[in-house]
Amino acid sequence: xxxxxxxxxxxxxxxxxxxxxxxxxxxxxxxxxxxxxxxxxxxxxxxxxxxxxxxxxxxxxxxxxxxxxxxxxxxxxxxxxxxxxxxxxxxxxxxxxxxxxxxxxxxxxxxxxxxxxxxxxxxxxxxxxxxxxxxxxxxxxxxxxxxxxxxxxxxxxxxxxxxxxxxxxxxxxxxxxxxxxxxxxxxxxxxxxxxxxxxxxxxxxxxxxxxxxxxxxxxxxxxxxxxxxxxxxxxxxxxxxxxxxxxxxxxxxxxxxxxxxxxxxxx
Amino acid sequence: xxxxxxxxxxxxxxxxxxxxxxxxxxxxxxxxxxxxxxxxxxxxxxxxxxxxxxxxxxxxxxxxxxxxxxxxxxxxxxxxxxxxxxxxxxxxxxxxxxxxxxxxxxxxxxxxxxxxxxxxxxxxxxxxxxxxxxxxxxxxxxxxxxxxxxxxxxxxxxxxxxxxxxxxxxxxxxxxxxxxxxxxxxxxxxxxxxxxxxxxxxxxxxxxxxxxxxxxxxxxxxxxxxxxxxxxxxxxxxxxxxxxxxxxxxxxxxxxxxxxxxxxxxxxxxxxxxxxxxxxxxxxxx
Numbered sequence: 001x002x003x004x005x006x007x008x009x010x011x012x013x014x015x016x017x018x019x020x021x022x023x024x025x026x027x028x029x030x031x032x033x034x035x036x037x038x039x040x041x042x043x044x045x046x047x048x049x050x051x052x053x054x055x056x057x058x059x060x061x062x063x064x065x066x067x068x069x070x071x072x073x074x075x076x077x078x079x080x081x082x083x084x085x086x087x088x089x090x091x092x093x094x095x096x097x098x099x100x101x102x103x104x105x106x107x108x109x110x111x112x113x114x115x116x117x118x119x120x121x122x123x124x125x126x127x128x129x130x131x132x133x134x135x136x137x138x139x140x141x142x143x144x145x146x147x148x149x150x151x152x153x154x155x156x157x158x159x160x161x162x163x164x165x166x167x168x169x170x171x172x173x174x175x176x177x178x179x180x181x182x183x184x185x186x187x188x189x190x191x192x193x194x195x196x197x198x199x200x201x202x203x204x205x206x207x208x209x210x211x212x213x214x215x216x217x218x219x220x221x222x223x224x225x226x227x228x229x230x231x232x233x234x235x236x237x238x239x240x241x242x243x244x245x246x247x248x249x250x251x252x253x254x255x256x257x258x259x260x261x262x263x264x265x266x267x
Numbered sequence: 268x269x270x271x272x273x274x275x276x277x278x279x280x281x282x283x284x285x286x287x288x289x290x291x292x293x294x295x296x297x298x299x300x301x302x303x304x305x306x307x308x309x310x311x312x313x314x315x316x317x318x319x320x321x322x323x324x325x326x327x328x329x330x331x332x333x334x335x336x337x338x339x340x341x342x343x344x345x346x347x348x349x350x351x352x353x354x355x356x357x358x359x360x361x362x363x364x365x366x367x368x369x370x371x372x373x374x375x376x377x378x379x380x381x382x383x384x385x386x387x388x389x390x391x392x393x394x395x396x397x398x399x400x401x402x403x404x405x406x407x408x409x410x411x412x413x414x415x416x417x418x419x420x421x422x423x424x425x426x427x428x429x430x431x432x433x434x435x436x437x438x439x440x441x442x443x444x445x446x447x448x449x450x451x452x453x454x455x456x457x458x459x460x461x462x463x464x465x466x467x468x469x470x471x472x473x474x475x476x477x478x479x480x481x482x483x484x485x486x487x488x489x490x491x492x493x494x495x496x497x498x499x500x501x502x503x504x505x506x507x508x509x510x511x512x513x514x515x516x517x518x519x520x521x522x523x524x525x526x527x528x529x530x531x532x533x534x535x536x537x538x539x540x541x542x543x544x545x546x547x548x549x550x551x552x553x
Contacts, residue, residue, distance in 0.1 A: 028457075033327070037441045037444035038457055041452070042326070042328060043328060046494075048361075050491055051359050052499040054502065077505040078503050080359075081356075106406055111407070112378065113416075113421050118506065
């Protein structure tokens with residue numbers, strides 16, 4: 001072999017070995033494993049710690065409050081929303097929110113753009129300068145902090161319209177104080193509920209046409225009470241009046257039981 | 268009787284194909300004797316599996332098979348109440364700076380006054396910063412209190428985790444990529460902070476982390492979804508305006524959402540193939 005060819009081949013081999021060696025040194029070994037990126041970075045990202053805990057984490061630490069919360073209309077609002085990020089420990093101490101009115105109006109201040117189904121208030125008209133917690137239990141806002149209804153007597157509530165109305169909604173809580181929760185047959189209620197679902201949906205399990213409020217996070221007491229109010233004409237409604245008139249008392253209890261047990265507002 | 272055939276003695280389709288491949292490689296090795304052919308033989312031997320067994324690589328996440336998932340996100344703008352808890356949760360979960368200009372997910376408000384032009388504001392708008400008061404708090408001000416609002420709605424936004432992501436295409440270092448299960452992620456070790464991807468993204472979903480000098484964006488909380496949890500913003504949304512799920516699961520919220528609604532995506536004309544599906548938004552929403 002001529003000398004210049006041998007030299008050239010030697011040099012070529014040296015360059016190839018050098019290139020392979022440098023690549024080995026400087027390119028992460030997992031680089032082309034799944035594509036032109038470092039596969040290890042996926043492992044690293046997936047190993048990051050979870051900060052926002054599911055609310056069920058706090059159930060064993062705050063059983064009473066947890067029960068109030070799951071039984072009320074605020075059960076779609078997770079602990080972290082008001083109490084801040086995950087606290088881990090023997091008994092994780094959740095922060096008490098500082099500015100209560102600011103916190104509540106984050107979701108409940110009335111302004112254009114918020115869907116009709118969201119309860120909204122103009123604070124000055126609704127409560128003046130009072131703090132929300134003077135009347136409302138934050139974990140179940142239709143109750144007071146003592147667990148009583150925020151309106152003493154059902155008859156005090158103004159007759160509502162089909163739109164959401166705070167006074168109307170608050171009247172609901174009078175029911176559990178006066179009589180026991182309606183006991184109904186869930187299976188029978190489910191059969192009967194097909195008509196309701198068209199307009200109301202069922203949380204996010206079944207989606208209604210938004211004509212009526214979402215029944216997903218509703219209690220049995222509320223549904224039974226409101227249906228009876230439609231029946232008696234205490235709450236006048238062109239749509240719900242005839243519907244409620246066609247229901248027997250047992251059927252109302254069945255429907256209430258069904259919506260309370262199977263309904264969920266979480267997807 | 269067909270039932271009496273000894274199934275162990277049958278040769279499966281995969282085995283025949285494997286044998287053909289190995290024979291071809293062996294012939295090539297005999298003829299050329301080159302490294303390539305040997306490599307092919309070695310690969311064929313390595314991938315030799317019992318007939319019928321599927322040996323797809325489960326991916327780089329321990330205890331999680333990324334070939335079995337394909338995620339998508341749904342946004343129901345008719346339910347959004349504009350409380351911005353999603354924006355806060357996204358920051359908490361992913362250590363994003365608490366200021367009004369860096370967001371993994373955010374909400375925009377579209378308002379039309381007297382049927383005129385549609386005005387858009389988000390939490391980085393001056394009025395809204397003033398209404399929030401603190402850097403760790405975000406809220407919309409009541410700017411339309413005295414106006415005759417003909418239409419107003421909120422639109423939550425986040426990274427669309429596109430099927431053909433422009434940001435991945437422009438990344439010069441391979442720091443951003445699309446995973447098998449559908450998420451677009453950023454490797455902060457390989458990111459050189461050139462910000463090409465920020466410019467390439469048609470949705471403005473990426474922001475620059477000045478502290479670490481890298482780009483950052485929503486990952487659908489990849490560390491949560493690979494553990495079976497929902498992304499933080501979905502977890503906290505009190506109005507259930509955000510839906511997350513697995514398209515490969517037999518049943519999931521997102522499959523129902525896509526099936527039951529007339530869904531839209533943002534800017535389909537860019538060809539990125541976004542995977543965040545919207546309902547209840549107007550044509551003004553980009």
